[in-house]
Amino acid sequence: MPIYEYKCTSCGGVSSFFVQGFREPEDLCCQACGGKDLKRVISRVNYHQSQSDRLSSYDPRTRKSGDFYRDSRNIGLHAEHMLQKAGVKPTDEFKSKIENLRSDPSRVIKDSDK
Numbered sequence: 722m723p724i725y726e727y728k729c730t731s732c733g734g735v736s737s738f739f740v741q742g743f744r745e746p747e748d749l750c751c752q753a754c755g756g757k758d759l760k761r762v763i764s765r766v767n768y769h770q771s772q773s774d775r776l777s778s779y780d781p782r783t784r785k786s787g788d789f790y791r792d793s794r795n796i797g798l799h800a801e802h803m804l805q806k807a808g809v810k811p812t813d814e815f816k817s818k819i820e821n822l823r824s825d826p827s828r829v830i831k832d833s834d835k
């Protein structure tokens with residue numbers, strides 16, 4: 722059963738609810754203040770980020786969870802971030818390398834075996 726998060730429009734608190742099926746539950750109320758006006762928030766887990774969103778929200782100072790490193794789409798994000806910060810446009814070679822790594826992370830291991 723999926724868990725959805727709802728944000729309360731009166732207190733801003735976020736409540737999580739199990740939701741059955743695709744129908745929005747009707748009688749939800751805020752777990753903090755009891756308010757009835759809740760707006761669904763797209764949780765970080767379900768939200769499908771575009772690669773450029775991913776890059777712009779990347780912050781090297783934050784601690785990364787294990788999930789961050791398990792997600793192959795985050796490979797090379799730090800390098801991309803550093804280039805962007807330095808105002809350097811990534812070369813096509815760089816981009817295709819990263820693209821290869823993201824689509825097939827095991828290739829790194831194969832390549833370094835040579």
Ligand SMILES: [Zn+2]
Nearest residue numbers: 729732751754
């Ligand atoms: Zn509330």
